Amino acid sequence: MEFDTVIHDGTIVTAGEIYRGDVGITDGRIAAVAERLPGGARRIDAGGRLVMPGGIEAHAHIAQESSSGVMSADDYRTGSISAAFGGNSSFVPFAAQHRGQSIDDVIATYDARAASSVIDYSYHLIVSDPTEDVLTDQLPRAFARGITSFKVFMTYDLMNLGDGGMLDILTVAREHGAVTMVHAENNDMVKWMNRRMADKGLTAPRYHAVSRPELAEEEAINRAIQLAKLADAPLFIVHVSTAGGAAIVQREKLAGAKLYAETCPQYLALTRADLDRPGMEGAKYICSPPLRDVQTQEALWHHVATGTFESVSSDHAPYRFDETGKFLNGTDVPYPKIANGMPGIAARLPYLFSEGVVGGRITMEQFVALSSTNAARTFGIEKKGRIAPGMDADIAIWNPETRRTVTAADQHDNMDYTPFEGMELQGVPETVMTRGTPVVEDGALKVEPGNGRFVARAPADLRGRPGAAVKEFDPAHNFGSDLR
Numbered sequence: 001m002e003f004d005t006v007i008h009d010g011t012i013v014t015a016g017e018i019y020r021g022d023v024g025i026t027d028g029r030i031a032a033v034a035e036r037l038p039g040g041a042r043r044i045d046a047g048g049r050l051v052m053p054g055g056i057e058a059h060a061h062i063a064q065e066s067s068s069g070v071m072s073a074d075d076y077r078t079g080s081i082s083a084a085f086g087g088n089s090s091f092v093p094f095a096a097q098h099r100g101q102s103i104d105d106v107i108a109t110y111d112a113r114a115a116s117s118v119i120d121y122s123y124h125l126i127v128s129d130p131t132e133d134v135l136t137d138q139l140p141r142a143f144a145r146g147i148t149s150f151k152v153f154m155t156y157d158l159m160n161l162g163d164g165g166m167l168d169i170l171t172v173a174r175e176h177g178a179v180t181m182v183h184a185e186n187n188d189m190v191k192w193m194n195r196r197m198a199d200k201g202l203t204a205p206r207y208h209a210v211s212r213p214e215l216a217e218e219e220a221i222n223r224a225i226q227l228a229k230l231a232d233a234p235l236f237i238v239h240v241s242t243a244g245g246a247a248i249v250q251r252e253k254l255a256g257a258k259l260y261a262e263t264c265p266q267y268l269a270l271t272r273a274d275l276d277r278p279g280m281e282g283a284k285y286i287c288s289p290p291l292r293d294v295q296t297q298e299a300l301w302h303h304v305a306t307g308t309f310e311s312v313s314s315d316h317a318p319y320r321f322d323e324t325g326k327f328l329n330g331t332d333v334p335y336p337k338i339a340n341g342m343p344g345i346a347a348r349l350p351y352l353f354s355e356g357v358v359g360g361r362i363t364m365e366q367f368v369a370l371s372s373t374n375a376a377r378t379f380g381i382e383k384k385g386r387i388a389p390g391m392d393a394d395i396a397i398w399n400p401e402t403r404r405t406v407t408a409a410d411q412h413d414n415m416d417y418t419p420f421e422g423m424e425l426q427g428v429p430e431t432v433m434t435r436g437t438p439v440v441e442d443g444a445l446k447v448e449p450g451n452g453r454f455v456a457r458a459p460a461d462l463r464g465r466p467g468a469a470v471k472e473f474d475p476a477h478n479f480g481s482d483l484r
Contacts, residue, residue, distance in 0.1 A: 001032060015365055029389075030392075059316075062080075063076055063113040067098065067159050073325055077118070079345065080116075089395070094124050094125075103139060115449075118445070120453050123147055125142060152182050153183045171231050174231055179260070204282070214242040218248065235258065243299035249261045271291055311371070318414065344418075346418075350406075353398070356370075396432050397431040406423045
């Protein structure tokens with residue numbers, strides 16, 4: 001067999017095993033995996049390196065306006081370049097519908113924006129205006145195109161659908177095999193806390209963490225899961241930041257719920273003390289849910305290691321530390337008027353490898369599952385996330401020994417800061433391929449904008465998640481089984 005490329009003498013790491021071997025690539029696909037492969041128009045020496053599936057970043061806000069009108073700093077060119085330098089060969093950012101917009105217009109807008117991506121991409125749809133036409137015509141049409149995940153919010157007045165709106169979305173998602181993602185915080189609890197803080201003049205960045213209590217997340221996670229169980233629909237809880245929330249997810253998954261979840265590096269690496277930095281420096285660390293404490297970090301790492309989370313995603317929400325981003329409403333404003341989010345798409349995998357694998361918290365196989373394979377299975381990315389014949393040759397070659405100190409310049413994004421500045425991490429992705437083409441190699445970008453392609457996705461893999469029995473829908477009780 002003739003190969004375009006052979007990656008030889010590397011240590012291949014998958015979600016299930018580690019072994020020495022070679023990978024042969026032809027026409028952008030993995031054609032063979034064997035102990036030794038001859039030939040190859042190009043041979044890449046991976047001696048002393050780890051050959052892994054390229055990362056799949058499944059939670060990022062790229063070229064996206066927030067509900068308050070702030071545009072993220074990264075477009076698809078800079079965002080995808082940053083993702084690639086961080087070891088990712090594809091990503092699934094959000095395409096956000098705001099009130100009054102049609103889903104068709106949203107997709108057309110993001111198709112144009114995504115044309116500059118250097119890695120493959122798909123979208124999760126954010127739904128904030130579920131009109132009858134959206135529910136019965138536009139969402140099914142998006143699904144038919146291969147956009148098989150929708151996101152809803154339980155907080156923010158301009159995005160919150162309420163329980164009834166969530167049930168409508170969950171029902172449509174179930175009918176079409178889509179996954180509903182949810183930002184779970186109790187909106188009224190947060191608003192009540194914000195009023196109390198404002199009345200007492202507690203408006204500095206440090207109070208952002210106090211304003212969104214752990215109880216607000218835990219209550220909303222529990223409520224979202226119960227709504228999904230009633231609709232018999234798969235649910236993905238994004239950016240779990242609390243020990244209590246993770247415990248609820250763990251309990252419900254063990255009970256068979258059609259449930260997935262993630263946490264993010266910021267909740268493992270940073271604490272609310274970072275919000276209390278001098279002056280307005282704490283604004284860099286405002287994100288929602290907020291940063292917690294050291295005890296929560298330890299609990300979340302435990303859940304990462306024991307399988308509560310399918311993935312550790314960046315929630316890359318890049319707003320510059322200036323009047324175009326964090327301070328769009330002014331520099332001397334209360335915390336609710338500061339843009340909400342932080343960057344991290346390039347730091348996600350180096351942090352997880354260094355603090356997880358090198359730190360002895362997770363295995364290399366778990367790293368691959370958390371960084372790539374699980375996201376592919378959960379979100380129906382059928383040809384990515386594994387090293388096996390027939391799969392896209394989306395591959396990252398890592399040097400596990402190299403140490404690097406995180407700097408804003410090394411993130412290759414359009415940001416003026418990184419919240420991980422100064423952290424010394426071990427493990428660097430040296431070569432990142434998308435469909436067999438090196439995107440990043442030897443510290444340099446090797447492709448032009450537009451190298452990425454849209455990836456149509458399949459329904460989620462629900463094997464092992466039978467769902468919850470709801471008596472009212474059980475034919476044995478002769479109540480409402482005809483409603484299914």
